[in-house]
Amino acid sequence: MIGPLLTQKVHDTLRAGALAVECSLDLDRTKTTVEVDAAGWTWQGRRFPYLESCKDRTIYHWAGESFQPVQRYTTSLIKLVPTKWGPPTFEIDGIKMLPTAHVSPYADAERKVGLIQPQGKAILDTCGGLGYFATWCLQGKARQVLSFEKNEDVIWLRSLNPWSPPAGGALTLTHGDIAERIVALPAGSVDAILHDPPRFGTAGELYSQVFYDHLARVLGRKGRLFHYTGTPNKLTSGRDVPAEVMKRLKRAGFAAELNGDGVLAVKR
Numbered sequence: 001m002i003g004p005l006l007t008q009k010v011h012d013t014l015r016a017g018a019l020a021v022e023c024s025l026d027l028d029r030t031k032t033t034v035e036v037d038a039a040g041w042t043w044q045g046r047r048f049p050y051l052e053s054c055k056d057r058t059i060y061h062w063a064g065e066s067f068q069p070v071q072r073y074t075t076s077l078i079k080l081v082p083t084k085w086g087p088p089t090f091e092i093d094g095i096k097m098l099p100t101a102h103v104s105p106y107a108d109a110e111r112k113v114g115l116i117q118p119q120g121k122a123i124l125d126t127c128g129g130l131g132y133f134a135t136w137c138l139q140g141k142a143r144q145v146l147s148f149e150k151n152e153d154v155i156w157l158r159s160l161n162p163w164s165p166p167a168g169g170a171l172t173l174t175h176g177d178i179a180e181r182i183v184a185l186p187a188g189s190v191d192a193i194l195h196d197p198p199r200f201g202t203a204g205e206l207y208s209q210v211f212y213d214h215l216a217r218v219l220g221r222k223g224r225l226f227h228y229t230g231t232p233n234k235l236t237s238g239r240d241v242p243a244e245v246m247k248r249l250k251r252a253g254f255a256a257e258l259n260g261d262g263v264l265a266v267k268r
Contacts, residue, residue, distance in 0.1 A: 005070075008058070010024065085100070117140075124194070131165045150175075245263050246265075249265045
């Protein structure tokens, strides 16, 4: 079981003064009742203190003796960040990795997974992140989900996020760089692909012709691919990343078209 998890909103509710508070301690997945007094609060027979300082845009987890932010700094600051929708996003050095301005990152993943029609398919999830693509693949009755995540700290975030799916069953989560691991995947071994890479400036190899050629190789005929692109350079440099992606995908053997904030492609 994950929890308890605190956000500033929940912490303020606990400190409001009522003797019993109904709130969520798992980022709005469920509701629970907490006994509250001036010195702290009690949940499931365990005693917890209030935080001395509870910051906005931060999620805190119980680390055994105190609440600590769900964040790590190895080579970058990687942090789980609350949203008004419930399911969190995450940031790397302050850059949001999932859309949250107009839609829940969970609902956004549901729409994109629907584009590749997951039922009965073996699916390659190239950049697993918090696992929301994988969740909806499983919900959509995918036969197999092969998910890769390069960053060990992101995998740690998943372990504390109640909206992230546990590995096992149809879901295989591999700690590894898909740019390297894809070479070993057999030709025609997957039926669909979800590709949600970091920005071009930090992971250019995941936008390369060599990598797209590998995507085409491992994907079966008429297999679907959704590739998140966003428009990261359009305002600053005028660069049209989605158009560049479509051009390379077509060269790799896909029919491709713009779809929302990405490209939907079908292997010819």
